[in-house]
Amino acid sequence: MTAAAALLESDALTKRFGGVTAVEECSLAVQSGSITALIGPNGSGKTTLFNLLTGYDFADSGAVRFDGRAVRRPNPIALYRAGLTRTFQQARIFPQLSLIENMTVAVHQPWRAIVYPAVRRADRERAHELLEEFGLARLVEERAGRLSYGQKKLLEFATVLMSKPRLVLLDEPTAGVNPVMVEKIEERIRALHARGLTLLVVEHNMPLVMGLCDRVIVLDHGRKIADGPPAEVQHDPAVLDAYLGT
Amino acid sequence: MTAIRPFGLVRGLVIVGALAAFPFVFNEHWLVNIGVFTLMYAALATAWNMFAGYSGYISLGHVAFFGIGAYTVANTFSVSSPLRGSAYSFTSHAFMSIGSGYRPFYVLPLVGLAVALLSVPIGWVALRTRAITFAIVTLTLLFVFQNLAFNLRGVTNGSSGLSVPTPNFPVETYERPFYFAMLGVLVLGLLLSWHIGRNKLGLMLFAIREDEEKARGLGVRTTGVKLVTFALSAGLTAMAGGVWAYYLTYIYPQFAVDPLVMIGSVVPVFLGGRGTLWGPVLGALILVPAQQYMAYRLGASELYLVGYAAVFVVILLVLPRGILPSLGDAYERWRYRGARVTVQPEEVPAA
Numbered sequence: 146m147t148a149a150a151a152l153l154e155s156d157a158l159t160k161r162f163g164g165v166t167a168v169e170e171c172s173l174a175v176q177s178g179s180i181t182a183l184i185g186p187n188g189s190g191k192t193t194l195f196n197l198l199t200g201y202d203f204a205d206s207g208a209v210r211f212d213g214r215a216v217r218r219p220n221p222i223a224l225y226r227a228g229l230t231r232t233f234q235q236a237r238i239f240p241q242l243s244l245i246e247n248m249t250v251a252v253h254q255p256w257r258a259i260v261y262p263a264v265r266r267a268d269r270e271r272a273h274e275l276l277e278e279f280g281l282a283r284l285v286e287e288r289a290g291r292l293s294y295g296q297k298k299l300l301e302f303a304t305v306l307m308s309k310p311r312l313v314l315l316d317e318p319t320a321g322v323n324p325v326m327v328e329k330i331e332e333r334i335r336a337l338h339a340r341g342l343t344l345l346v347v348e349h350n351m352p353l354v355m356g357l358c359d360r361v362i363v364l365d366h367g368r369k370i371a372d373g374p375p376a377e378v379q380h381d382p383a384v385l386d387a388y389l390g391t
Numbered sequence: 392m393t394a395i396r397p398f399g400l401v402r403g404l405v406i407v408g409a410l411a412a413f414p415f416v417f418n419e420h421w422l423v424n425i426g427v428f429t430l431m432y433a434a435l436a437t438a439w440n441m442f443a444g445y446s447g448y449i450s451l452g453h454v455a456f457f458g459i460g461a462y463t464v465a466n467t468f469s470v471s472s473p474l475r476g477s478a479y480s481f482t483s484h485a486f487m488s489i490g491s492g493y494r495p496f497y498v499l500p501l502v503g504l505a506v507a508l509l510s511v512p513i514g515w516v517a518l519r520t521r522a523i524t525f526a527i528v529t530l531t532l533l534f535v536f537q538n539l540a541f542n543l544r545g546v547t548n549g550s551s552g553l554s555v556p557t558p559n560f561p562v563e564t565y566e567r568p569f570y571f572a573m574l575g576v577l578v579l580g581l582l583l584s585w586h587i588g589r590n591k592l593g594l595m596l597f598a599i600r601e602d603e604e605k606a607r608g609l610g611v612r613t614t615g616v617k618l619v620t621f622a623l624s625a626g627l628t629a630m631a632g633g634v635w636a637y638y639l640t641y642i643y644p645q646f647a648v649d650p651l652v653m654i655g656s657v658v659p660v661f662l663g664g665r666g667t668l669w670g671p672v673l674g675a676l677i678l679v680p681a682q683q684y685m686a687y688r689l690g691a692s693e694l695y696l697v698g699y700a701a702v703f704v705v706i707l708l709v710l711p712r713g714i715l716p717s718l719g720d721a722y723e724r725w726r727y728r729g730a731r732v733t734v735q736p737e738e739v740p741a742a
């Protein structure tokens with residue numbers, strides 16, 4: 146995707162927790178149609194940055210633009226409806242609800258929908274399609290709490306796709322997941338990307354990042370220390386330093 | 392056990408039919424009197440569960456709406472309403488003194504609707520908070536309204552209370568109209584609960600109960616969803632309060648907005664099972680007759696409160712999720728007996 150417009154931009158975002166500056170003056174752009182990786186050592190502020198971008202936390206300063214429009218007061222509900230959605234590092238699903246119910250919660254609803262049946266036919270079909278792709282179709286009536294950790298990650302990924310988003314932020318989609326499922330997740334990311342979805346992925350699995358992403362952004366102590374194509378970033382001394390040194 | 396599985400229409404009809412038959416089978420006054428209170432608490436518990444059980448928001452202020460409903464009915468049909476001029480009371484006295492017959496029952500839906508609307512701004516403020524803070528904010532609401540009932544003499548007649556003329560229902564079956572009015576409120580509550588439980592509104596409430604932040608991340612308009620349910624629940628609670636006021640014919644602030652009524656509508660839900668359709672009714676059917684019977688035998692002592700506290704502790708220790716969900720769990724264990732457990736440890740350390 147050359148010369149594409151930035152779908153999501155941040156401008157000098159800063160977030161402090163008491164004395165800790167979790168994110169510092171962070172400016173980045175996610176090009177429309179790209180797979181962008183966000184990497185960095187533990188505690189470098191990746192999840193905090195996700196929270197700022199998706200309205201789960203408020204920045205102390207800085208600005209966010211989604212789809213060319215300034216997001217004044219980021220709010221997860223509004224952003225989701227605008228096509229920006231995320232998953233969580235610790236796979237957040239609704240454990241007491243069945244898989245199909247987990248999926249339907251995530252469908253855009255107009256107000257009058259509150260009197261519709263919980264799971265409508267169209268929702269069920271779309272959910273089935275997605276669960277099929279994620280290899281969870283046979284568990285559709287199962288309670289989500291009964292899934293394995295890796296299956297929960299897959300389910301969470303699948304749910305955020307119910308609303309046909311434009312940009313998905315994945316926070317460590319493969320952490321704590323067995324190698325077979327890592328492959329499954331990689332395959333899904335590629336397929337979704339091929340269909341035009343834009344992704345911003347936090348990931349510690351370097352071979353995966355290098356093989357999958359168009360662009361890599363590196364954070365260290367809340368600061369952006371590198372930003373460029375994987376091959377370039379891989380050999381950046383500042384990056385090597387952040388991962389190996391001090 | 393998630394939500395409510397679509398319940399058999401048959402089961403509903405049998406239970407409601409049995410409740411409807413009760414006053415014809417047992418027509419002693421004291422028994423039907425216990426029946427009226429049992430149904431009242433079943434209705435209050437059902438109304439409370441519809442909001443608190445489904446959404447996980449523990450409201451301790453619902454009885455304020457009970458009181459508002461009670462005062463609305465009492466004011467509308469009272470001979471001594473401070474809201475109306477004495478001349479009006481005087482001229483209408485002859486008519487009023489024979490009682491208001493069934494009319495208070497007919498205005499109940501209006502009372503419910505009005506209080507539901509009134510509860511929206513109140514709920515909007517209270518629902519800015521969550522979890523334990525919400526419980527405390529709503530508990531404050533209870534005491535604020537009790538204070539208002541004492542002090543807004545122009546509406547409530549203060550601590551002297553309000554009276555509604557005793558209706559001239561046939562003496563032998565005097566309690567029956569009240570019994571059926573309470574049953575009506577209960578059935579309305581059950582229908583609403585059932586409808587919510589199988590609809591998107593219920594699904595969204597369950598999602599909020601499980602993980603509200605995640606639900607927001609999936610575009611669920613959490614505030615609106617909670618508010619709609621809060622209002623429905625408040626309206627139903629007010630309707631039960633309206634019937635109660637007419638039944639007692641005398642209402643005082645300390646009984647119309649009473650923490651004991653609040654406890655009485657919450658404990659059955661915990662006993663029967665939060666977030667289930669029939670749990671609150673089951674809980675009320677067990678607890679209220681026992682309490683009323685004890686009050687009848689032991690006089691108006693408040694010893695039953697000790698019993699309630701004991702029941703509550705036992706529930707939390709033995710059946711933390713209540714009777715119906717525990718049965719559901721047992722059924723699930725039986726269904727999955729011998730099956731390979733697919734559940735892995737919840738927390739996998741992040742790489």
Ligand SMILES: Nc1ncnc2c1ncn2[C@@H]1O[C@H](COP(=O)(O)OP(=O)(O)OP(=O)(O)O)[C@@H](O)[C@H]1O
Nearest residue numbers: 162165167185186187188189190191192193194234
């Ligand atoms: N709510 C909070 N309150 C206080 N400090 C916080 C909070 N959230 C994050 N931090 C701190 O901010 C820093 C960045 O944390 P963050 O979770 O964003 O890192 P991360 O890059 O996602 O790390 P990991 O790879 O381990 O997931 C850490 O030092 C963390 O302790």
Ligand SMILES: [Mg+2]
Nearest residue numbers: 191192193234
């Ligand atoms: Mg993180």
